[in-house]
Amino acid sequence: MKAMRYTLDQLNTMAVDGFVTALAGIFEHSPWVPETAAGQRPFASIDALHKTMSQVVEEAGEARQLALINAHPELAGKAAVRGELTAESTREQSGAGLGQCTQEEFDKLQRLNAEYREKFGFPFILAVRGYDRHGIIANFESRVNHTRDEEMRASLDQIYRIARFRLDELIGA
Numbered sequence: 001m002k003a004m005r006y007t008l009d010q011l012n013t014m015a016v017d018g019f020v021t022a023l024a025g026i027f028e029h030s031p032w033v034p035e036t037a038a039g040q041r042p043f044a045s046i047d048a049l050h051k052t053m054s055q056v057v058e059e060a061g062e063a064r065q066l067a068l069i070n071a072h073p074e075l076a077g078k079a080a081v082r083g084e085l086t087a088e089s090t091r092e093q094s095g096a097g098l099g100q101c102t103q104e105e106f107d108k109l110q111r112l113n114a115e116y117r118e119k120f121g122f123p124f125i126l127a128v129r130g131y132d133r134h135g136i137i138a139n140f141e142s143r144v145n146h147t148r149d150e151e152m153r154a155s156l157d158q159i160y161r162i163a164r165f166r167l168d169e170l171i172g173a
Helices: 008-013 016-022 032-040 046-058 062-070 087-095 103-120 133-143 148-170
Strands: none
Touching (some): 008 016, 008 046, 046 062, 062 148, 103 133, 103 148
16 A cells, blocks of 8 residues: 655645644654654755754654664564554565565574664664665674664664655655
């Protein structure tokens, strides 16, 4: 099912609750992001909207940033297996071929998910568009060796990439 599309003009002129609802899937389970950004309308471009929403997250403080990071599902994790992902996450993970993992690849992802969460206290996040499952696993194996601060930054940067992809899908001319 294709997501509803909006024009930037529609988003700029709708009521705050409509704006928040329309953009609710951009930052995973975090309507506070578009809610905070709504007061800065009108946006001249998708870039301006994305920059504002990303800045909202940057200024939110570590506790809220961690809540946002933790709102994201693990790649090929339990939520995916149970069919509990958001529509956006389902499209993104299946588009990267995670549903076609061999048992060995799936087991490796499960091991990496557990190791990463144990080390950092939050899930591994990667904007998977443009990656296949082999690239995702290689990225995962590399990043699990980073420091927590490096991974907090990497996770937020990946969330901003995901948000931009989602905005581009949501907003039409």
